[in-house]
Amino acid sequence: MVVAPETIDPSPAAGAPIDEAEALRRLRQSEDLSAQYYAAWWLGRMRCSNPEAIALLCHALSQRQPRQAEAGVEHNAVARNAARALGKLGQPGAIPHLLQALADPDDGLREAAARSLGELGASEALEPLCARLASGPGVAGAAQLESSRLQEPCEAMLEALGALGNSESRVLAVIEPFVDHERPLIRSAACRALLQLTGDSRWGEQLLALLDHPQLQVRRAALMDLGAAGWRPALEPIRRTLAENSLKLMALRGLVENGDPAQAGVATRLDDDTTALLAVMDDLL
Amino acid sequence: MPSPTPAATEPTELIEALREADSSMGLLLATRRLAEACHPGAATSLVEVLGFNNPGAAVAAVDGLIALGEQAVEPLLANLDGHNYGARAWAVRALAGIGDVRGLELLESALACDIGPSVRRAAARGLGQLQLSALSQSEQARVRQRCLEALLAGAGDGEWVVRYAVATGLEQLLLGMEKTDGAQTEGLGALQAFAGDPGDDTPVVRLRAELALERLADQARN
Numbered sequence: 001m002v003v004a005p006e007t008i009d010p011s012p013a014a015g016a017p018i019d020e021a022e023a024l025r026r027l028r029q030s031e032d033l034s035a036q037y038y039a040a041w042w043l044g045r046m047r048c049s050n051p052e053a054i055a056l057l058c059h060a061l062s063q064r065q066p067r068q069a070e071a072g073v074e075h076n077a078v079a080r081n082a083a084r085a086l087g088k089l090g091q092p093g094a095i096p097h098l099l100q101a102l103a104d105p106d107d108g109l110r111e112a113a114a115r116s117l118g119e120l121g122a123s124e125a126l127e128p129l130c131a132r133l134a135s136g137p138g139v140a141g142a143a144q145l146e147s148s149r150l151q152e153p154c155e156a157m158l159e160a161l162g163a164l165g166n167s168e169s170r171v172l173a174v175i176e177p178f179v180d181h182e183r184p185l186i187r188s189a190a191c192r193a194l195l196q197l198t199g200d201s202r203w204g205e206q207l208l209a210l211l212d213h214p215q216l217q218v219r220r221a222a223l224m225d226l227g228a229a230g231w232r233p234a235l236e237p238i239r240r241t242l243a244e245n246s247l248k249l250m251a252l253r254g255l256v257e258n259g260d261p262a263q264a265g266v267a268t269r270l271d272d273d274t275t276a277l278l279a280v281m282d283d284l285l
Numbered sequence: 286m287p288s289p290t291p292a293a294t295e296p297t298e299l300i301e302a303l304r305e306a307d308s309s310m311g312l313l314l315a316t317r318r319l320a321e322a323c324h325p326g327a328a329t330s331l332v333e334v335l336g337f338n339n340p341g342a343a344v345a346a347v348d349g350l351i352a353l354g355e356q357a358v359e360p361l362l363a364n365l366d367g368h369n370y371g372a373r374a375w376a377v378r379a380l381a382g383i384g385d386v387r388g389l390e391l392l393e394s395a396l397a398c399d400i401g402p403s404v405r406r407a408a409a410r411g412l413g414q415l416q417l418s419a420l421s422q423s424e425q426a427r428v429r430q431r432c433l434e435a436l437l438a439g440a441g442d443g444e445w446v447v448r449y450a451v452a453t454g455l456e457q458l459l460l461g462m463e464k465t466d467g468a469q470t471e472g473l474g475a476l477q478a479f480a481g482d483p484g485d486d487t488p489v490v491r492l493r494a495e496l497a498l499e500r501l502a503d504q505a506r507n
Contacts, residue, residue, distance in 0.1 A: 216340075242313075268488060285407060
């Protein structure tokens with residue numbers, strides 16, 4: 001994914017901090033799209049669990065609006081932000097709505113829906129994701145006419161397949177061709193998914209090679225992907241990568257939290273291996 | 286390491302080479318050379334590198350500034366970039382590494398209100414490692430109390446990485462205190478809140494606080 005060195009919270013449209021009631025009010029109205037956009041983001045950021053918030057966000061998935069490049073507003077901005085928020089709220093009730101969004105003509109909305117379905121661990125998304133990627137790098141992974149975007153949002157979909165955790169050979173067979181995609185960010189996402197699903201170090205080695213890529217954007221993505229996979233042999237290469245400490249810290253957090261194979265599913269313990277990871281993190285603060 | 290250059294020879298050529306660097310790698314190499322000269326005349330140029338959005342060069346510049354120690358403090362404080370939080374993060378990191386008490390006020394305000402999480406994180410780390418040995422006992426206690434208050438407030442930060450840094454800052458600050466000190470009890474309370482049940486939302490923050498508590502308990506035993 002395209003990674004920013006760090007996230008600075010956007011300032012609310014009205015200036016003052018808002019509360020849940022205000023966010024719900026803004027999302028409920030439909031006159032002011034930027035207020036809805038902010039409200040959707042806010043509810044996700046605050047991990048709001050109010051049932052009304054879930055219902056309003058699901059409803060917002062069907063909202064359509066044109067892109068306004070000059071105002072920095074993306075196509076279907078409210079729907080996309082609602083899809084992103086639903087991934088953070090952990091409510092399975094949102095899954096059918098997100099599956100519908102995964103079939104939308106807007107690839108940006110499909111992208112947001114794919115990520116969120118992955119975050120929610122929605123096994124129902126496995127088949128549609130595989131179906132959309134099955135045509136491989138040459139079709140699903142081909143660039144759209146007059147756009148830098150691909151036919152399918154491959155990175156998000158590959159990441160989602162990795163997150164869903166199904167390592168049947170038919171799933172791996174859909175992902176594997178993308179490790180040869182011409183774009184390094186897609187290769188990185190494919191290796192991440194395969195590393196998560198198989199634990200096979202050859203995918204980890206390919207991610208390590210991307211940490212030396214001449215483009216900073218690629219190095220950042222490989223850092224995030226190694227963190228997501230929690231592949232601990234990457235500790236030293238991550239420490240040496242020419243990238244912002246913020247991203248290295250996020251990657252190392254991933255190694256700590258996702259990377260204790262002996263303890264899969266159990267909270268990481270403070271063993272020597274973990275203590276060594278924390279020492280490297282301390283040095284990056 | 287090169288031998289210290291006599292102060293009379295300004296590192297003019299090295300600074301010139303830095304100005305003329307026209308690639309990311311060139312800038313990194315020129316910064317490393319200037320940093321290795323370890324000359325006070327290099328400080329201002331090294332501070333400038335922090336704003337170039339080149340992480341490799343910034344690491345080299347921070348190392349160079351930390352090696353210059355207290356000679357780098359004034360240039361760092363005088364040239365803090367109010368518009369570039371990336372640059373501020375590196376500058377605060379350098380100040381944290383130097384540990385000069387003249388940086389205290391800046392570290393406090395950075396942790397309390399900088400918009401950049403990377404700036405707040407570097408400040409939290411720095412508040413745990415100020416060098417106080419040259420100060421009188423009462424002055425040391427006063428500075429430690431200010432660091433503690435800033436860190437306790439920072440424990441409520443919304444970003445996990447800032448809370449992680451607060452845990453490391455508290456660890457270092459408390460290791461330098463007497464265990465009879467009431468302030469130590471307060472600091473331990475904050476670490477226990479991170480590590481306890483339910484503890485912090487972010488597992489790595491809980492683990493870091495647990496490690497800090499283990500180290501403090503070890504120290505108390507010895």
